[in-house]
Amino acid sequence: MTIRRARPDRVQHFRPRMHCLKKLEAVVVEMQSGVKGSEQKLNVTTIPHVITGKDIIAWITNKMKSTTEESEAFGTMLVAYGYIYPLQNHRKLVMCNDSSLYRFQTPYFWPTQKWVAVDSDYAIYLAKRNIRKKGMLEPYEQAHYNHLHEWLNHKWDFIVMQATEQYKAYWIVNKPPRRTHSAMHNGLELLIDPNSDEVCNPCRDSSVLSSSVCAGSLLQKIPFDTYRRMNLFYQQAIMSSKVKSSVSLGALNKYVATYKNHDPFLAPCLPSNPWLTDNDTYWTLNMRQVEVPTKMRVERWSFSLFELLSDLRGRDDFKVFLKKEFSGENLAFWEAAEELKWGTASSMTSKAETIFKTFLAPGAPRWINIDGRTMGLTVKGLDHPHRYVLEAAQTHVFLLMKKDTFFRYLKSPVYKEIQKKALNPEPHNF
Amino acid sequence: MLLCLHIWFLEVVSNCSDDGSHAKDHHLSLPVSTGDLTTSAMGEMEELRKEMENLKDQITAARKTFQDSTLQEAAAGVTVVGRVQLKTRKTLRGHLAKIYAMHWGTDSTLCVSASQDGKLIVWDTITTNKVNAIPLKSSWVMTCAYAPSGNLVACGGLDNMCSIYNLKGKDGNVKVMRELAAHTGYLSCCRFLSDTEIITSSGDCTCVLWDIETGTQKTVFAGHQGDAMSLGVSPDFKFFISGACDFTAKLWDIREAECRQTFGGHESDINAIGFFPNGNAVITGSDDATCKLYDLRADQELLTYQDASIMCGVTSLAPSKSGRLLLAGHDDFNVNIWDMLKAERVGVLAGHDNRVSCIGVSSDGMACCTGSWDSFLKIWN
Numbered sequence: 020m021t022i023r024r025a026r027p028d029r030v031q032h033f034r035p036r037m038h039c040l041k042k043l044e045a046v047v048v049e050m051q052s053g054v055k056g057s058e059q060k061l062n063v064t065t066i067p068h069v070i071t072g073k074d075i076i077a078w079i080t081n082k083m084k085s086t087t088e089e090s091e092a093f094g095t096m097l098v099a100y101g102y103i104y105p106l107q108n109h110r111k112l113v114m115c116n117d118s119s120l121y122r123f124q125t126p127y128f129w130p131t132q133k134w135v136a137v138d139s140d141y142a143i144y145l146a147k148r149n150i151r152k153k154g155m156l157e158p159y160e161q162a163h164y165n166h167l168h169e170w171l172n173h174k175w176d177f178i179v180m181q182a183t184e185q186y187k188a189y190w191i192v193n194k195p196p197r198r199t200h201s202a203m204h205n206g207l208e209l210l211i212d213p214n215s216d217e218v219c220n221p222c223r224d225s226s227v228l229s230s231s232v233c234a235g236s237l238l239q240k241i242p243f244d245t246y247r248r249m250n251l252f253y254q255q256a257i258m259s260s261k262v263k264s265s266v267s268l269g270a271l272n273k274y275v276a277t278y279k280n281h282d283p284f285l286a287p288c289l290p291s292n293p294w295l296t297d298n299d300t301y302w303t304l305n306m307r308q309v310e311v312p313t314k315m316r317v318e319r320w321s322f323s324l325f326e327l328l329s330d331l332r333g334r335d336d337f338k339v340f341l342k343k344e345f346s347g348e349n350l351a352f353w354e355a356a357e358e359l360k361w362g363t364a365s366s367m368t369s370k371a372e373t374i375f376k377t378f379l380a381p382g383a384p385r386w387i388n389i390d391g392r393t394m395g396l397t398v399k400g401l402d403h404p405h406r407y408v409l410e411a412a413q414t415h416v417f418l419l420m421k422k423d424t425f426f427r428y429l430k431s432p433v434y435k436e437i438q439k440k441a442l443n444p445e446p447h448n449f
Numbered sequence: 450m451l452l453c454l455h456i457w458f459l460e461v462v463s464n465c466s467d468d469g470s471h472a473k474d475h476h477l478s479l480p481v482s483t484g485d486l487t488t489s490a491m492g493e494m495e496e497l498r499k500e501m502e503n504l505k506d507q508i509t510a511a512r513k514t515f516q517d518s519t520l521q522e523a524a525a526g527v528t529v530v531g532r533v534q535l536k537t538r539k540t541l542r543g544h545l546a547k548i549y550a551m552h553w554g555t556d557s558t559l560c561v562s563a564s565q566d567g568k569l570i571v572w573d574t575i576t577t578n579k580v581n582a583i584p585l586k587s588s589w590v591m592t593c594a595y596a597p598s599g600n601l602v603a604c605g606g607l608d609n610m611c612s613i614y615n616l617k618g619k620d621g622n623v624k625v626m627r628e629l630a631a632h633t634g635y636l637s638c639c640r641f642l643s644d645t646e647i648i649t650s651s652g653d654c655t656c657v658l659w660d661i662e663t664g665t666q667k668t669v670f671a672g673h674q675g676d677a678m679s680l681g682v683s684p685d686f687k688f689f690i691s692g693a694c695d696f697t698a699k700l701w702d703i704r705e706a707e708c709r710q711t712f713g714g715h716e717s718d719i720n721a722i723g724f725f726p727n728g729n730a731v732i733t734g735s736d737d738a739t740c741k742l743y744d745l746r747a748d749q750e751l752l753t754y755q756d757a758s759i760m761c762g763v764t765s766l767a768p769s770k771s772g773r774l775l776l777a778g779h780d781d782f783n784v785n786i787w788d789m790l791k792a793e794r795v796g797v798l799a800g801h802d803n804r805v806s807c808i809g810v811s812s813d814g815m816a817c818c819t820g821s822w823d824s825f826l827k828i829w830n
Contacts, residue, residue, distance in 0.1 A: 246494065246497035246501060250497060250504060253504035254504060256508055257507055259748070261512075263515050264516045264747040264751070265518035266747075267729065267744045267746045268518055268744070270727070271725070271727070271790075274726070274727045274771075275772050275790060278770065278773075282771035282774075283770065283813070283814050283815045284770075284830075285769075302558075361643035364663070365662075
C-alpha cells in the first residue's frame with residue numbers, strides 16, 4: 020500500500036524562475052544588512068524602518084559595479100517581484116532614484132516559498148475570473164464557486180478583497196519595462212507610431228513609452244554585440260559555394276521545358292480535364308493503387324529519382340526492378356529512414372533498433388553498402404536516436420540510387436514493359 | 450555586463466543560431482543609444498560597422514561575377530506562351546466574412562479555407578460540398594494549412610496561437626488536438642511538415658518549428674527585423690523560406706536551424722513567398738507591386754515581374770506545376786498570370802469583387818483556387 024501525501028503538490032515543485040529567484044534572494048539578504056534603514060519623520064508621525072530609493076540604488080551600483088540606469092532597472096524588478104515594496108506610491112511599482120521610501124518585504128511573502136495551492140487560492144482565482152467574465156462562468160466553475168462560497172463563507176470578504184486587488188495588480192506588475200515599446204499602444208489611438216525614427220534616449224521621467232524598432236533606420240538601434248554576429252554571417256555567406264547564373268538558369272529552363280506537357284494549364288490532359296468536362300476518369304486512372312498507370316505518369320517517372328520515389332506507384336515499380344536485381348536493400352533502407360524522420364517520437368527508439376538490426380549491423384540480413392565513415396557516424400548516433408540520425412546515410416543511399424540504379428532502371432526491361440503497357444486514354448469527345 | 454542582469458529576470462529561449470540580427474534583443478529593454486557607451490566602445494562600433502559595409506560590398510561584387518547570363522538571354526530560344534485564359538469552374542459559397550487564407554490538400558480535391566467569421570471550412574471542390582465546418586475559438590484567423598497526410602488542419606491569427614484540429618477523430622467529431630502557444634505576435638502563416646511537425650511564422654519576427662505531439666517549440670528561427678508575413682516549404686522538406694516586413698526573404702535550413710541565405714531587393718513588405726517547383730528558386734511578392742525570382746544556387750535575383758499598369762501590392766502567389774506560369778493575386782481584385790521565363794503578363798483572372806487574399810494551385814496542377822475578401826472561393830482552370 021502506498022501512502023500518498025495528504026495534499027498533492029500539483030506540480031508546484033516545478034516553477035519557472037525559481038533558480039533565478041534563489042540567486043536573487045541571496046542579494047536581497049545582503050542588501051538588508053548593507054542598506055541603512057532609519058526612521059523618517061513625516062509631519063507629526065514617524066515611519067519606522069524605511070529605506071530610501073537612492074540608498075538602494077547606490078548600494079546596487081556599488082556592489083554590482085554597474086551604471087545607475089542598470090541599477091534602476093534592477094531595483095524596479097525587485098519592486099515588481101515584491102522583495103521591496105514602496106510606501107508612498109504603491110500603485111506604481113518602480114524604484115525611483117530619489118528619496119522615496121521603501122521597505123523590505125518579509126521572507127514569508129517571497130515568491131520562492133512554494134506554497135501549496137489551497138482551497139482559498141482556488142476561491143480567489145474563481146472570484147477573479149468572475150470579475151473578468153462578469154458573472155459568466157463555465158458550469159463546472161460555477162458549481163465549484165457556489166460550493167466554496169458555502170464552505171469558506173467566513174473568509175469570503177477576504178477572498179473577494181484579495182481577488183479585486185490581484186486583478187488590479189496584474190497590470191501593474193506585468194507592465195512592459197520602461198522605455199520600451201508596448202504593442203498595446205499601436206492601433207487607432209497610435210500613442211506610438213511604430214514607423215517613427217525616434218532616437219532611443221528619452222527623458223527619464225516621461226511616462227510616454229518610446230518605440231525602439233523601425234524598419235528604416237535600423238542601424239542606429241543595433242546593439243554592439245549584433246555587429247559581430249552579422250559580420251560573421253556575411254563572412255560565411257561570402258565563402259558559401261555559388262553556382263554561375265548561366266548554369267542555374269539553364270537548369271530552370273530545362274525544368275520548365277521538361278514539364279511543359281505535364282502542366283494542365285498549358286497542355287490538355289487525357290482523357291479530359293475533370294474541371295472542364297465534369298468527368299473524373301482522369302483521377303480514377305491516376306489513382307495510387309492502379310494496376311496500369313497512364314503514359315504521362317510513366318513519363319514523369321523518368322524525369323528524376325525524386326519524382327519516381329514521390330509517386331508511390333512508381334516506387335512500387337522500382338521495387339519490382341530492384342527485386343530482379345537483388346539489390347532492394349537500398350530502397351528499403353531509404354523508406355525506413357523516411358518513416359523514422361516523419362514518425363512519432365515515441366516510436367523512434369524501437370524503429371532505430373529494427374533499422375540497425377536489419378540494415379547496419381555487421382552480418383545483417385539486408386546490409387547496405389555505405390562508406391566506413393558514414394557507417395561509423397550513424398552507428399554512433401543510433402545510441403541516442405533522434406529524428407535525423409540517419410540523415411547522412413540516407414543521403415548517401417539516395418545518391419547511390421540516383422547515380423547508378425536509377426539509370427539502369429530506365430534502360431531495364433521492367434520499365435520498358437510498363438511503358439508499353441501504359442494506358443493512353445482516348446480524349447473525350449463531347 | 451549590460452545583458453547579464455536582464456537575463457536574470459527574462460528568459461530568452463532560443464536554441465538555434467541566427468544570422469546575427471537577433472530580433473529578440475529589441476524586445477528586451479536594453480538602453481541602446483550610442484550616448485550611453487564610452488568613446489572606445491564607440492570607436493569599436495564604428496569599426497565593426499565599416500567592416501559590415503565592406504563585407505556587404507564584397508558579397509554584391511561576388512554575386513556580379515557569378516552573373517554571367519540573364520534569364521532573358523537564357524530563355525531567348527523558348528517559344529512564347531500564348532494568351533492564357535482560365536475560367537471560373539466552381540464558386541464555393543458558404544463563408545460569411547472575408548476569407549484570409551486557403552490551402553489545398555495533397556489529393557488535389559480537398560481544400561481548407563479560413564475566414565474571419567470564425568470558421569474553418571474543408572471543401573470538396575468538385576462537388577462544392579462542405580466536408581467539415583469547424584468553428585474556431587478566436588475569429589481573427591489569418592492563416593490555415595492542410596497536412597500532407599490529410600489528417601490534420603491548422604489555423605492561427607491574432608490570438609498568437611496555432612490550433613491544430615484532427616479531422617479523423619475517433620467519434621467523427623473534429624476537435625482541437627493541440628494549441629501551440631508561445632508566439633508573442635500574431636500568426637501570419639503556418640505549414641505542416643508531417644503529422645508531427647509544423648512551422649509557423651509570426652508578427653514577432655520569428656519562425657518556429659513545433660513538435661505537435663508535445664506542443665513545444667523545437668527550434669526558433671530568429672533573424673528577421675520585421676514581421677514574418679509568409680513562409681514556404683521546399684519540395685524535399687529540408688528547407689523553408691520566409692518573407693518579412695523588413696523587405697528581405699530568408700532561406701532557412703530546418704535540420705541545422707540556420708539561416709543559409711538572405712535575399713533583398715524589394716522596396717516594401719514581402720507579403721507572399723513560394724518555391725519554384727524544382728526547389729532551386731524562390732518567388733516573392735511584395736507591397737511594391739512586383740514579384741521577384743531569386744535563384745538559390747546562384748544566390749541572386751534573376752527577374753522582376755512588374756508592369757507600369759499594376760499599382761497595387763501583391764497579396765499572394767502560386768506557381769503552376771511546370772513553373773512556366775506564375776499566378777499572383779493583387780489588391781485591385783485581380784489575379785495576374787505571368788510567363789515566368791519571359792516576364793510578360795499573359796493573362797488576368799477577374800471575377801472577384803474584393804481584394805484577392807489567397808491563391809493556391811493544386812498539387813497535380815489541375816486547378817487554381819483563389820479566395821477573396823468578398824467571401825467567395827473560385828476554382829479556375
